[in-house]
Amino acid sequence: MGNSQIYLPSPSQKSDISLEEAIARRRSVRDFALESISQSQLSQILWATQGISDTGEKLRTVPSAGPTYPLEIFVVCGGNGIEAIEGGIYHYNIDSHSLTRHYAGDVRPALAKAALGEESIYQAPLDIVICAVYERTVTRYDARGERYIHMEVGHAGQNIYLQATALGLATVAIGAFSDEQVREVLRLDKQYKPLYIMPVGRPASILSR
Numbered sequence: 001m002g003n004s005q006i007y008l009p010s011p012s013q014k015s016d017i018s019l020e021e022a023i024a025r026r027r028s029v030r031d032f033a034l035e036s037i038s039q040s041q042l043s044q045i046l047w048a049t050q051g052i053s054d055t056g057e058k059l060r061t062v063p064s065a066g067p068t069y070p071l072e073i074f075v076v077c078g079g080n081g082i083e084a085i086e087g088g089i090y091h092y093n094i095d096s097h098s099l100t101r102h103y104a105g106d107v108r109p110a111l112a113k114a115a116l117g118e119e120s121i122y123q124a125p126l127d128i129v130i131c132a133v134y135e136r137t138v139t140r141y142d143a144r145g146e147r148y149i150h151m152e153v154g155h156a157g158q159n160i161y162l163q164a165t166a167l168g169l170a171t172v173a174i175g176a177f178s179d180e181q182v183r184e185v186l187r188l189d190k191q192y193k194p195l196y197i198m199p200v201g202r203p204a205s206i207l208s209r
């Protein structure tokens, strides 16, 4: 892990659109504009993915069986992907709502290659990679814990979809990739299993309208 820690701006709980509009407008988008994301937009997306919503009990925006919190979130970005953040791989520190650099350099092309060449992964300014540490939940719930983890990643993914939509951004949930290759590209320990890659950016089609 690198040393540089980036504290993100506090997330907002106000939006220009209603929850119902976000649900109605949510769509998978695979074509992104070459436009960077602000740190406050990233803050909002990460908070929706796994941030703390109850600081007293440290409960999160996404439900979790137990709660055993098996999910770990990584951000992969290009050089100009996120305002004032260098290209690289970052780990989301949930308690401090900050990022720690895990690797310097743009790995989006390699990540796309690990996902059957999915272009949106290197076209989007950033990719959120949701991983799980199975032990945390399986130790408590045995084999049924696996089912719970897969349910939980769906909750997190849907929150990314809805938060992105509310910000005028978009995403697509990508499940088709080689676990082993993604783990290699992200320099992840064996205990981290990647479950979703979600490119996030401004939809290209809105700009061309």
Ligand SMILES: Cc1cc2nc3c(=O)[nH]c(=O)nc-3n(C[C@H](O)[C@H](O)[C@H](O)COP(=O)(O)O)c2cc1C
Residues within 6 Å of the ligand: 026, 027, 028, 029, 030, 172, 173, 174, 175, 176, 177
């Ligand atoms: C579990 C899961 C895995 C998915 N994997 C991929 C994928 O690997 N590549 C992709 O382009 N879309 C993927 N999708 C997105 C679906 O293709 C998309 O949700 C579907 O076409 C319906 O479109 P909508 O999301 O705009 O309603 C996945 C969706 C889910 C729920």
